[in-house]
Amino acid sequence: MRAADDAPFLRACRREPTPYTPIWLMRQAGRYMPEYRAMRARHAFLDLCKTPAAAAEVTLQPIERLGVDAAILFADILLVLEPLGVGLEFTAGDGPRIARPVRSAGDVARLPAVDVDGAVPFVFETVRLVRAALGGGVPLIGFAGAPFTLASYLIEGGASREFLRTKRFMRAEPAAWHALMDRLAAITGDYLTGQIRAGVQAVQLFDSWVGALSPADYREFVLPHSRVALRGLPPGTPVIHFGVGTATLLELMKEAGGDVIGLDWRVDLGPAWARLGHGVGVQGNLDPAILLAEPAEIRRAAAAVLDAAEGRPGHVFNLGHGVHQETPVDHVRALVDTVHELSARR
Ligand code: CP3
Secondary structure (H helix, E strand, O other): OOHHHHOHHHHHHOOOOOOOOOEOOOOOOOOOOHHHHHHHHHOOHHHHHHOHHHHHHHHHHHHHHHOOOOEEOOOOHHHHHHHHOOOEEEEOOOEEEEOOOOOOHHHHHOOOOOOHHHHOHHHHHHHHHHHHHHOOOOOEEEEEEOHHHHHHHHHHOEOOOOOHHHHHHHHHOHHHHHHHHHHHHHHHHHHHHHHHHHOOOEEEEEEOOHHHOOHHHHHHHHHHHHHHHHHOOOOOOOEEEEEOOOOOOHHHHHHHOOOEEEOOOOOOHHHHHHHHOOOOEEEEEEOHHHHHOOHHHHHHHHHHHHHHHOOOOOEEEEEOOOOOOOOOHHHHHHHHHHHHHHHHOO
16 A cells, blocks of 8 residues: 555545545635746646646645645646647636537537547646655545536537536437537546546546536436446546536436545535435535635634534545635635644544
8 A cells, every 4th residue: 555545535535534534625726826826927827737847836836835635636627628629728817718619410520539648648747747746645636527517618618607508409419419428428537547547546527517407417418428437447546526506416426426426515515415325425515705704704614514524434625616716825724724623623
């Protein structure tokens, strides 16, 4: 067993007892951190992702500063869409854009084959650099977008509120939908496998926008594909399966796969975990907006999440989604310290 296999974060993923509740954060690196903004002043976002030394530096920046129990790789879920030739860009105000969206069965059929290993070698090189720097200490988490969330970007062409084009495509062109999802499931599986081979010690599947669907649609149009993406991964690496607004989908997400199910703040952690059964871990689930409040309030809210988990093995503390840009870094640090302090008392 490597030293880091014993790290509290990895133990919690395996539902083993830990001396305190481990915590990491989505958007651990990001625009709320001055060090990150300084890097972004020198590199465009995509350049940062494609420059392993810089991406490794951004990955490592929050580790000491925040005291978190795991590092999340600095990369993006959309990097593997670039080799599809759809024209991926990250714009200053609007986030990601796909210049040539996928809008028809013909568009799906014309997507070129993608060799993920050849397409994103810089991501795997970043993993190797970060692992070398972290040694046997803090574990490194890799990640990928789930097929639905990737499909929504390809079809909508960017962010969306209602996902109307995606839902229309699903119903109007079911064969093309499933063909697209087959392609994306293979890409997601390869992307995660490549990261695991390069050295990440856990992975998170981000199905960020799947909460837009009904349970019936999730089962028919999404579940089989997320399952395929996860099924082929090298065994022994814990998988966290996360989405936002998924209160009605949690059992189905568990069915699709994952050792730990990510919860957002719209569900109470205690009842949600009981519904899933304590044979699976849970991650979450503080509202990231609470980090804008004063530390005393952050402490109260963190205590409520810890109370709901009742000190059971298998709880990984996290926010219900990413850290907001306006968040004071001191408040993030206060949350990490509070979770360690309060959970160590049990
Ligand atoms: O959490 C981390 O710090 C690790 C790095 C990470 C990024 N993206 C870096 C990033 C991770 C885990 C992601 C995942 C990701 N990317 C998701 C799933 C996570 C989630 O939020 O649900 C999604 C949907 C994307 C696609 C994406 N990339 C969006 C929507 C945006 C724009 C965000 C915005 O607010 O404008 C990005 C860009 C991006 N990815 C940034 C970062 C730090 C901001 C880029 C910048 O510096 O301008």
